[in-house]
Every structure is written in C-alpha cells, then in structure tokens.
Amino acid sequence: MGKIIIYEYADFQGLSKEFTSDIASLKDADWNDLASSAKVIGQPWVAYERENYGGRFLVLEEGEHNFVGKDMNNTISSLQMITEDLSNPxxxxxxxxxxxxxxxxxxxxxxxxxxxxxxxxxxxxxxxxxxxxxxxxxxxxxxxxxxxxxxxxxxxxxxxxxxxxxxxxxxxxxxx
Known part of the structure; x- marks a missing residue:
C-alpha cells in the first residue's frame, strides 16, 4: 500500500517516524506539530493541521516533500493515507x-x-x-x-x- 516517513527538520534531517496507517492524533506518537519534511512511498497521504483529520490539509504524493517556508511547517497533527484505487479517475x-x-x-x-x-x-x-x-x-x-x-x-x-x-x-x- 504505502508509507510515510516524517522528519523533524527540513531535508529529511533529525528524528524521523514512519507510519503505514492513519493516525488521528500525532500526539499519540509524540509527533504533534513537529514535521518539517516527509517522504511518501506508494499511495498518497493527506497531512492535516488538526487532530482527527481537520483544518487545512496538504496532499503528499509519492516523493520527497519539504514544509519549511510553507504554511504547514510544524503544524501537522494528523495523517491519513489515501486507500482508494486511483487508476482511471x-x-x-x-x-x-x-x-x-x-x-x-x-x-x-x-x-x-x-x-x-x-x-x-x-x-x-x-x-x-x-x-x-x-x-x-x-x-x-x-x-x-x-x-x-x-x-x-x-x-x-x-x-x-x-x-x-x-x-x-x-x-x-x-x-x-
């Protein structure tokens, strides 16, 4: 399916944490409002600024993403993996x-x-x-x-x- 690895600092530096399923509150993983970059492997993910998939969001498709200088830097509080079939939209x-x-x-x-x-x-x-x-x-x-x-x-x-x-x-x- 896929996974996301979030990093404490830009350019995939500092502490990191890997997720393979949704997490409604990054507080539960001691990662609330810490992510400054991410790597996505496989299916896209959605990063939300609030717990329980609320507030502004950022779609993260496969690849590397830096949040520094963007509105979502150090504001991510929940993550949700896109599980739908994305072929033939x-x-x-x-x-x-x-x-x-x-x-x-x-x-x-x-x-x-x-x-x-x-x-x-x-x-x-x-x-x-x-x-x-x-x-x-x-x-x-x-x-x-x-x-x-x-x-x-x-x-x-x-x-x-x-x-x-x-x-x-x-x-x-x-x-x-």
Whole structure:
C-alpha cells in the first residue's frame, strides 16, 4: 500500500517516524506539530493541521516533500493515507446544486479557468479516484478533497459554490 516517513527538520534531517496507517492524533506518537519534511512511498497521504483529520490539509504524493517556508511547517497533527484505487479517475461536475444544469465529465487534470466553466460549478459526483478541487488555477486558494463515490449536492455546504477553477486526480504511487 504505502508509507510515510516524517522528519523533524527540513531535508529529511533529525528524528524521523514512519507510519503505514492513519493516525488521528500525532500526539499519540509524540509527533504533534513537529514535521518539517516527509517522504511518501506508494499511495498518497493527506497531512492535516488538526487532530482527527481537520483544518487545512496538504496532499503528499509519492516523493520527497519539504514544509519549511510553507504554511504547514510544524503544524501537522494528523495523517491519513489515501486507500482508494486511483487508476482511471472520473468526476462529473454540475453547474447548479443538486446535480442540475450543464454537466461535464472530467478524467484528467483540468484548468477550468482557461475555458467556459470557470467559477460556475456547484455540485459533483465522484465515480472513481480522489480529486483535489482548487479555487485558483494554480492549485492554491480554497481546496477540497473529493473522495471516491462521494456525491456532493451543493458546494455552498463547503463554501465553494462557483469557485472551482482547477481540479486534478491524485496520482497513484508505484511504491518503488
């Protein structure tokens, strides 16, 4: 499946701790608010600023990640591994709440800001994969993680209505 190794300092220095399953509170492992870098092997992980997978989050796909100079440096309090099958992703976006209006099926990273559908989507259904939905075309701003088989009838519930500009599926890791 995968694992994540978090490090006390940037560039994978200092103390480290390896996880192979979700941890709702890094306090339980004496690692709350300490991580400055991480290595991910296999499936992606999500690092959250609060316990129990709450608050802002950072998606960590396979590879090496430094948090120094980023908003999430020394603020990670829980970790969750993405366990869904990430091959052949598909999401359907809808212009209006309750899956009404114009619909669009997306299967790859898409910059809606470069076309006709920027800032007009209001609901979605995820058929396959896990999707990162972003307010800004560069992946910044408000973000939302849409999980497999999730049906979200109204983006007002997540304060995201008519704000979607970019989305991409999470990439599966090879576990090499």
């Amino acid at each position: 598909e999401i359907t976006l809808y212009e209006h709440p309750n899956y009404q209006g114009k619909s669009r099926i997306i299967t790859e990273a898409t910059n809606l800001a470069a076309g006709h559908d920027n800032n007009i989507m209001s609901s979605h259904k995820v058929q396959r994969g896990v999707w990162l939905l972003c307010e800004c075309r560069d992946g910044s701003g408000i973000q939302y993680l849409a999980r497999e088989h999730e049906h979200l009838p109204d983006y007002n519930a997540i304060k995201f209505n008519d704000k979607l500009s970019f989305l991409r599926p999470l990439r599966p890791g090879c576990g090499c």
